[in-house]
Amino acid sequence: MRYLLFGAVLALALILGGGEKPARAQESAAPAPDIEAGTEPFAPTEAERIDALFATLADTDDVESAKEAERAILRLWMESGSETVDLLMDWSMTAMQADNHARALDFLDRVVLMQPDYAEGWNKRATVHFLTEDYNRSIADIGKVLELEPRHFGALSGLGMIFRSIGEEERAMTAFREALAVNPHLEEVKKALTELEATHEGQAL
Template structure:
């Protein structure tokens, strides 16, 4: 069973009627009207392309390669300081000390509440501590920040199954499969969820 896998910059506003000078001295910041790359738009466009490739992956190996690129983009959103705390939290989870992991993930989220992966990690720690309600809330926040986070959907499926909601677990897993049809082990896992939800007759 898959279990518990799992600074703002102040911009100086320039009046809309300001005209760009004919030549900007070297070292001066760009003025309104100049073209500047939008990192958020570039990230979204890259993710859009990757999710399309994920849906069209010919097999699980191809799917895993695209999945790794998507996860790398998500990981780049975590700052070095928050990432250090996250990695320490993951080590604590691996060492079966979820209470210490929870402290690490709490601190990481305080530093960077907009990073979906941090909410996912904290959900794992909360679930390991038996707090399913708080874990589900963290997973929903991860999905609010990153609606296509198939990893959070899989975690939510596991959480629902542990809570006795097999049909809800199946729905959540199916939502993950819509995003990532070639997920490793998906076919076998979905059969098990259907059996748990509807019985052996299906």
């Protein structure tokens, strides 16, 4: 559960195409635009792809479509653009799965030093700090994640979990609400928020 909320469990999913089926040629209202020789077809940037996926999360009521969009976002966030960083990330994940947190931190320390603008390096290091209950360092790393990617629902969910663990329930609810604002399909976060809200409503009576 803790790995999931920080985005540590990742699925390699391709971004799904969507939209209406193309019209048959004889029904087309306009001819296809001419493509000049030597030009390449338009391809969206990574940022544009992520924006489109977040729009899907916000708009869809279909559970499977939401999960596909979520997995695609997590996959794109993992792309560092560096073979060395990717290798260090792989090694850190293997160490985390083996509960070798010291080794995982060693790899992740190198990642954030080599590529400080790579949000997922900070996120994974926050995960390890959380697993070792080093909450102050985890919160600090989550702060870096959110500076780089304010929509990081995994980091926001993890921040809520930390605040809940240390009894900061108001701040936990705020973090959970912010996570759900960008990804309303986080069922475990919804459950945690509902439990906290029910507790606070009971105390107010």
